[in-house]
Amino acid sequence: MMSLIELRNVSKSFKGLSLFENLSVSFEKGKIYGIVGHNGSGKSVLFKMMCGFVFPDQGSVIVNGEELGKNKRFPENFGIIIDKPGYLGDKTGFENLRYLADIQNKISDEKIKEILEKVGLSHTIMQKVKNYSLGMKQKLAIAQAIMEDQEILLLDEPFNGLDVDSVENIRDLLKSLNNQGKTIFLTSHNNEDIDILCDHVFRVRNYSLEQLK
Template sequence: MALIHISNVNKSYKGQTIFENLNFDVEKGKIYGITGPNGSGKSVLFKLMCGFVFPDAGKVVVNGEALWKNKRFPDNFGIIIDRPGYIANQSGFDNLKSLAMIKGNIGDEKIKQTMELVGLQPQAKQKVKNYSLGMKQKLAIAQAIMEDQQTLILDEPFNALDADSVENTRQLIQRFKDEGRTILLTSHNQEDIDLLCNEVYRINKFKLEKVK
């Protein structure tokens, strides 16, 4: 059974068609790259998979359960879509701790380990409002992985990262794949897609077209 099953999905915004009769299956343990020009629907596709938006027709099934108003957010998903909202006057650690308290799955030590893993200093008192774009991106990655989420939906995870941080993030993603996690990502850099992805799809004429 596919981890994520998208069947005959139509989606439009303000009269503009985004997807038409879209069918797509995601298998566990692979890295999928989603490509396409700006505005083609990459973020919308990810939002459909996460239950942030619903199809106009068709269905999205995750782990055998259809996403709808009574089952919105899949379990065990780590997500970067758009830029996460943070409490500007708090430190990065305090922001992540507030998020971790929602489920209560991890403690302070795991948060600190994850921050160090992505290249942030957990003891730093710097407020998030004073973070650089690259630091905010690392914080976004940290929140997506800190609870060992088994499915990662990463929309432009390399955005604003310097070369060393890009390499570190690539290694992390590859490690997660080796551990059996499932990852879907977008990137404006074709090299990221070529190096990491088992399968690559391009959004073309309101559908997904396999290119690798």
């Protein structure tokens, strides 16, 4: 079976620091993958290479059989949370998602409202995003990553800032999306998130990925 995402002999330095050297790894469709490692080990850079935000110094990244940077810069059908997503602070959460949805014009207002409710944000809230708590901003980030039914999710610390009930809700949501066939990659400093959700776990170590599970 063809790999969904494959990194071939990838080397990457970032801000003068070598993160990956001659890394080769492949990922299958329909799994949940956990990527663990200490801060600064390269987890976010790995995600950025997988979705075309940055390119490797050497080697290639292949998504659905196409090498990124050849005929295609950004792969299709990716939902992404990397670093801290930026939003229009003087707009509501719904208005921000509506602006983003207008880019591809795939989904209706009703779909956006439905997704907001799923992540635990009421679509009727008129509070501006600049006044959102950290947890509310995180829920908004998750909403934008899944609202267009994206097939591949790259979620860097998706549980950051969430309370206990919200963590349970988002875990259940990710399990449901995986059951629908979505492929999910996530990082988390909480081992419980990784243990509960992930089919396979890789640790960034010695400039490569070491499979733990």
